[in-house]
Amino acid sequence: MALADLERVERNAAGIETALGILKQRFGARMQTGQSIREQHAHTTTYIPNQAPDAVIFPESTEEVAEIVRICAEHRVPVIPFGVGTSLEGHTNAPGGGISLDMTNMNRVVRVDAEDLDCVVEPGITREALNEHLRDTGLFFPIDPGANATIGGMASTRASGTNAVRYGTMRDNVMALTVVMADGTVVTTAKRAKKSSAGYDLTRLFIGAEGTLGVITQLTLKLHGIPQAISGGVCPFPSVETACEAVIATIQMGIPVARIELVNQLMMRGMINYSKLDYPESPSLFLEFHGSDAGVKEQAEMFGEIADEYGGGPFLWTTNAEERAKLWKARHDAYWASMSLRPGAQGISTDVCVPISRLAECITATEIDIAENGLVGPIVGHVGDGNFHVALLLDAGDPKEVEAAEAFIARLNMRAIAMDGTCTGEHGIGQGKMAFLERELGSAVDVMRSIKKALDPDNIMNPGKIMPSRRH
């Protein structure tokens, strides 16, 4: 699967050389060509090979991005936008070389409009920096994919994470974009109205396009009021099935849960050890409720009753900020906790998403698959959305184990697709999941190809990602 099928992108060596010369003159020290910095700007987070760009440039404005893209367009040189490199499927690799656009200098908050609950930011700001900036306004940006990613990168992969069950994904929380197109023209996709029926939804087209249609240089984001009160806690269940049934009941009753995260038994073991938690080693749900004082109490109590009905509990919950912080730190440290299950292993995180009615079946089949193939892979999931991750822990030096892992990931993707789900709920396609996109959406991928071809005829915007050029 993935490794064998990486898209080949032809290298336009002459064009690259010419463009590099022009860009060096223009950007001086803001263009870097050292091997180490180039490799840092390629893919670093899984076993997909590192394919370094020819240079890294640090633009500081939309105009500079447009200028770089125009030069690259003239010489047919790939342009690969880069945030902080937390993407997981090879999104920032440069299979045909070219320019990595490091957006981290474009990290300003342009404006905050508290009355309208929105703000305008540059793409290089991280979500934590944004929320730090917003601290005194009583507002926050809720999307939390775990990693402290940049907002531009999060938009480009249609990121989501733990809060999505209540606040939606990047799709729902970006109102407008400024984008530099493949020919260097600059477009703004929407005004600042909360809704619009004015023409094609270009905002949504660029969200999740992984930089293959243009470079995002500014974003208008929806903000939310920091809730008056928060309650949260952990609830053990006898099985993944009963936990999932409780999730379905919770969603069906319309309890506006802010976070509802499943941790399977193996993952719970890792977290108990790593974060010194005093919980039973059972499949568990981590929950959080946002609202008024009375509301979060009511929500927690209603969930407690549901858990009890499905044989779970006791649901220990609190509104104490310190206790909640410890809990969510443990959840966010799941990566490290999983590593503690197999010290020295390489972690590979993969994600799928299925209708929640199929979630228990999908996770259970996946647990059996992992066990039968001698792999180590704890599971955590944003189960309110039917989305879960397997964190495979590999001995990367053992080709047999890598092969088993690849075969497992292929089966996992096909299992999710067969259950009317998707091969990626939030990580994106990048290079790693191109074969599965086609399996999932068939002829719709041809429509994507037509759009790509229309907006980037020379295939310079992050080439070799999302759309396989040939049928798998």
Add this chain to the structure above:
Amino acid sequence: MALADLERVERNAAGIETALGILKQRFGARMQTGQSIREQHAHTTTYIPNQAPDAVIFPESTEEVAEIVRICAEHRVPVIPFGVGTSLEGHTNAPGGGISLDMTNMNRVVRVDAEDLDCVVEPGITREALNEHLRDTGLFFPIDPGANATIGGMASTRASGTNAVRYGTMRDNVMALTVVMADGTVVTTAKRAKKSSAGYDLTRLFIGAEGTLGVITQLTLKLHGIPQAISGGVCPFPSVETACEAVIATIQMGIPVARIELVNQLMMRGMINYSKLDYPESPSLFLEFHGSDAGVKEQAEMFGEIADEYGGGPFLWTTNAEERAKLWKARHDAYWASMSLRPGAQGISTDVCVPISRLAECITATEIDIAENGLVGPIVGHVGDGNFHVALLLDAGDPKEVEAAEAFIARLNMRAIAMDGTCTGEHGIGQGKMAFLERELGSAVDVMRSIKKALDPDNIMNPGKIMPSRRH
């Protein structure tokens, strides 16, 4: 503006004749060519002239739609999808003739999945018929644009309405689409997972595309649990400004209001007379809260306090279903109530949407504009989203008044755009607002043109809508 600028679409008389012959043989009595039925399937809801198609066909399956489109593609004949004809900006006109695809026979509920809170429907089902079908499931589809439109039509105009402030728009509540493309191929845009990062967001591309990129033949919709309790009521304010300030405070506090509708003084007069309401003739907010018994009481009380702070009130609210029904019937009958302000007049409904911080300013300037130009135009608005409508009441036989109305609508659109808003929050562009789309989004319209050209190179899908072929 609008009238003078209607897009000209060249009529391919020979192709139409040939296609009609083939289609008549294939569809027999399911193809109609009588003048009256053809005119009913063109634009009927404003003063934009009626441009009838050459024939109306009633397909019964995706395969039949694909067959019709393939025949039309071969002979370069326009295809105009039609629901129940409630669109307001000339969306169903046939400026170059062609085939109106009446989708009302494709009105089945294919499946309802209560565990996943979703359902699959055909595009010709109306929202009321869908909710009637769902009645025993405890679920409902919340989008309510006022008219009993078809779900396919609502998707195609990115409709919203009174509930959008809480439940979002069609953009947020359609999970996947089956679409017949301009060459007759059938694509499915997404699986049934609640979220996905798999490739370009084609679902959102077709929502709001007004049939210009393909024909929607099936939709997967998100459903919501019918709230345990509902409270609602009416609150008078001394002015539009104070009412808008109360709206902003309500949203900022995160009160999850389900509906928050502004009725200006003139509209209130019409509603009091028409629906025999016992309320003061002041600008008023109509509100509704959804939640638990305790929750809706708390929300209503919190809003009452906010209203009081801004000089409004008393906020009379109730959880009694009968009283609420009377209230919302009055709000839904606003069209008839406005007609009662000028019996015999032609009603023209236009909509804009601005950031809510600018809403009071925009409505007030619009009220002055209406008064200064001797027009009659009560205002109602989905103010939680910054969206409002002017219902102009015209003597359509008076060219001077029609001209004044057109000039007013142009100013209204430009005023909204100047306030960082949009020329349409929910009605769509159709033929009526093409000039303003370009004013609003500039070079982004070129991106839309490229997509249109790529997916419909012969311009047969609802031609002459959304994108002006020339700069205005």
